[in-house]
Amino acid sequence: xxxxxxxxxxxxxxxxxxxxxxxxxxxxxxxxxxxxxxxxxxxxxxxxxxxxxxxxxxxxxxxxxxxxxxxxxxxxxxxxxxxxxxxxxxxxxxxxxxxxxxxxxxxxxxxxxxxxxxxxxxxxxxxxxxxxxxxxxxxxxxxxxxxxxxxxxxxxxxxxxxxxxxxxxxxxxxxxxxxxxxxxxxxxxxxxxxxxxxxxxxxxxxxxxxxxxxxxxxxxxxxxxxxxxxxxxxxxxxxxxxxxxxxxxxxxxxxxxxxxxxxxxxxxxxxxxxxxxxxxxxxxxxxxxxxxxxxxxxxxxxxxxxxxxxxxxxxxxxxxxxxxxxxxxxxxxxxxxxxxxxxxxxxxxxxxxxxxxxxxxxxxxxxxxxxxxxxxxxxxxxxxxxxxxxxxxxxxxxxxxxxxxxxxxxxxxxxxxxxxxxxxxxxxxxxxxxxxxxxxxxxxxxxxxxxxxxxxxxxxxxxxxxxxxxxxxxxxxxxxxxxxxxxxxxxxxxxxxxxxxxxxxxxxxxxxxxxxxxxxxxxxxxxxxxxxxxxxxxxxxxxxxxxxxxxxxxxxxxxxxxxx
Numbered sequence: 001x002x003x004x005x006x007x008x009x010x011x012x013x014x015x016x017x018x019x020x021x022x023x024x025x026x027x028x029x030x031x032x033x034x035x036x037x038x039x040x041x042x043x044x045x046x047x048x049x050x051x052x053x054x055x056x057x058x059x060x061x062x063x064x065x066x067x068x069x070x071x072x073x074x075x076x077x078x079x080x081x082x083x084x085x086x087x088x089x090x091x092x093x094x095x096x097x098x099x100x101x102x103x104x105x106x107x108x109x110x111x112x113x114x115x116x117x118x119x120x121x122x123x124x125x126x127x128x129x130x131x132x133x134x135x136x137x138x139x140x141x142x143x144x145x146x147x148x149x150x151x152x153x154x155x156x157x158x159x160x161x162x163x164x165x166x167x168x169x170x171x172x173x174x175x176x177x178x179x180x181x182x183x184x185x186x187x188x189x190x191x192x193x194x195x196x197x198x199x200x201x202x203x204x205x206x207x208x209x210x211x212x213x214x215x216x217x218x219x220x221x222x223x224x225x226x227x228x229x230x231x232x233x234x235x236x237x238x239x240x241x242x243x244x245x246x247x248x249x250x251x252x253x254x255x256x257x258x259x260x261x262x263x264x265x266x267x268x269x270x271x272x273x274x275x276x277x278x279x280x281x282x283x284x285x286x287x288x289x290x291x292x293x294x295x296x297x298x299x300x301x302x303x304x305x306x307x308x309x310x311x312x313x314x315x316x317x318x319x320x321x322x323x324x325x326x327x328x329x330x331x332x333x334x335x336x337x338x339x340x341x342x343x344x345x346x347x348x349x350x351x352x353x354x355x356x357x358x359x360x361x362x363x364x365x366x367x368x369x370x371x372x373x374x375x376x377x378x379x380x381x382x383x384x385x386x387x388x389x390x391x392x393x394x395x396x397x398x399x400x401x402x403x404x405x406x407x408x409x410x411x412x413x414x415x416x417x418x419x420x421x422x423x424x425x426x427x428x429x430x431x432x433x434x435x436x437x438x439x440x441x442x443x444x445x446x447x448x449x450x451x452x453x454x455x456x457x458x459x460x461x462x463x464x465x466x467x468x469x470x471x472x473x474x475x476x477x478x479x480x481x482x483x484x485x486x487x488x489x490x491x492x493x494x495x496x497x498x499x500x501x502x503x504x505x506x507x508x509x510x511x512x513x514x515x516x517x518x519x520x521x522x523x524x525x526x527x528x529x530x531x532x533x534x535x536x537x538x539x540x541x542x543x544x545x546x547x548x549x550x551x552x553x554x555x556x557x558x559x560x561x562x563x564x
Contacts (some may be wrong), residue, residue, distance in 0.1 A: 010448025076101035101199030203227025221421035296323030351380035387413025460489030
């Protein structure tokens, strides 16, 4: 009997205008950029705060930097650490490395010496590019533990517009000249007009080593290839109807796979501008959406929550912003409904992982995600063109489950990475016969829409019953006073584990509701074994920069979460 998944029932839910298949077999991320430089050299590639930077300028700067990298001895397959905020120099460094066939290792600018030492050593990087303000606060002696030969610094102030006031978030920023470090634009000026002999990058060439969060051990470098990046950019282009009139808001960190693909690679593929502004700030985000007529972005749900709760949302003209997508963390129907009520804009889901090079499932533009009748979960979308997803048994990982049954989500397609850098054993555990085992628990309905129930490791066993935190969170979000909610299992002498909710209330709602009222609200709406026995109010639910709740941190606190 033919597999229900191989028949791809989700194709029936694709819009007429969307591609059913995407052939990116010969495409590379660097060629997509080169094509836009050739076709529209004077078009804006980046809007950095109030300055416009053309594709020509970005190409010339990255040519000069690539020549400098070459003179430093960097070559094909060498690794370059890029430790920057969302500034144009991030892309200058990326394209410079790619022009040599080198691999970019993007890292979180919040990391300190211990974390950075691990990434430098594990990747074997030879070059370290960072902000002067970051380098100033680091003891760079840690670089001697690895293979780093050169450190290049740059300033967030370097490419600001001369005709506009300094951005508020950079008011206290100063330039620093650090001993033993090279300044990026001084290096570029010395190599101005020089170019490198193009390296033949193939779709199988590694573009990024994007490190996963390391929730089950040391972080692993997912090998996102040029082909992975090019394919996923085309997925976004097709499913979001991206054309030359679009403007991308670069709100996700560029060191994260969402920023790499849904921002940088998508903009380069379509030859459209990418708005960069150092890091997320709700006021500046709203200003720049109006200033540059932003049309689309992919952002964490926490970004949208911050925007709708900011007073400036009532005074800014956001009419250009018509393509809103949320990824990185599950989104409840109640949150989407509230966002639509406040903005008249539907919030589309997109779901994926570092290992799927961003999207594996997406809600096509204009479609409304269905809600699972049993769990109340909002669908994360349908599998992307040219891919197959299926649900398999949680225990053996092999038996396919029929629509409606809960199991592990596994994915196969051109977006799946070939493996983890230098970790064949970890690769063989995660990717089996071309199928990526996500660790996410979910289901598919008969029409091919997928639903994420939770992470396998986050499941709570209360009195022998399985409780998925996501089910409880979705109910809590229905309470009108709730802004954020994260649910974990905590030890209980009688039940083994019991359900505890950490809840952040909306501004102005503090004191208007008690923990007992939240418990009672849930008790009325869910099975007795599911509703939270404990509720703790917090000022903010701890989360990663990309908006994922840090349930592990809450569990490790053993109930002593951050206090409001």
